[in-house]
Amino acid sequence: MKKSPIFAAIALFGFSVYSHASSLELLQQRLTELQGTTPINAQFSNQIENIRGEGKEQRIRTGEASLALSDDGSGLQVRYSQGLLVKVEEEQLAKTENEEINTPTMMALENLDAIDFQNMISAANSLERAILTSEYVGVMESDEATEGETILQFDLPLEAIIDDKQTRSYVDKFEGQFLVTVAEDGTPLRSRISFNGKGRAYIVMSVSAWLERETQYQLHGDRLLQVSRDGKGGFSTSFFPDTSWSSSESLELLGQNASIQFSAN
Secondary structure, eight states: OOOOHHHHHHHHHHHHHHHHHHHHHHHHHHHHHTBOOOOEEEEEEEEEEEEESOGGGOEEEEEEEEEEEEESSSOEEEEOOHHHHHHHHHHHHHHHHOTTSOOHHHHHHHTOOHHHHHHHHSHHHHHHHHHHTSEEEEEEOOTTOOTTOEEEEEEOOGGGTOOOHHHHTTEEEEEEEEEEEEOTTSOEEEEEEEEEEEEEETTTEEEEEEEEEEEEEEEETTEEEEEEEEEEEEEEESSSOOEEEEEEEEEEEOGGGGOOBOSOO
16 A cells, blocks of 8 residues: 655654754753763863954954863862963063053953863763753754764743843843753763854843854763863943954873763764
8 A cells, every 4th residue: 555645744844853852951961960070180271362452442352271170079179280380470460550552361360260171070960950041943954963973952031141130121132052962872072052142231222242162072971071162252232342352271180080982973
């Protein structure tokens, strides 16, 4: 008996929906499995560039720093080397004499905190939170996905970016997207976040902002690591010069911990 094209289409659609749902379920299962405590000893490095204004008024600031992260299961430890601390002291002294001088070490460190470091070495937790605060759309068809990879697409709400209710009230337009590329078993390989928004504060000041950031993941025992985060963004207002920035962060395992397992085949 020949099957109707309609029934064939329904069957194909049903299989497609199941495949998409199972990809998300596999990801969520793997994130639960990868919230482990395998000891880690690593070097974190950060490079950043900030450009403000244009023409003769343009100011470019750059930053670069490295420090040590470790966790033996009892908690995160961050170690600033003596050489790094000496650079900070020198830059602070130089800034008292010339407030316009570039202070690369201070700039690289000023926007980092324990949350950033914890997200790097315990990436499954932060990725799980990002998924919980986003709305699942489905599987994205893209040439960027190689054989065995699946790209899951999420809509990113404003609440995922701005956690202050009053600040959110100033935003008029916002579009955000969150993509997660996973392997066949649901292991996360890469993620990409992007958004742009516009708003108005205190009636007279208009503001617009945008961001793009891509993260690469690797496995280390029962941990999921963020081994690189590359981002760029910018904002403009009606009263201050436009500002753009770019950053590159990396995590390199040290010593006996260097036997890393790649999550990509």
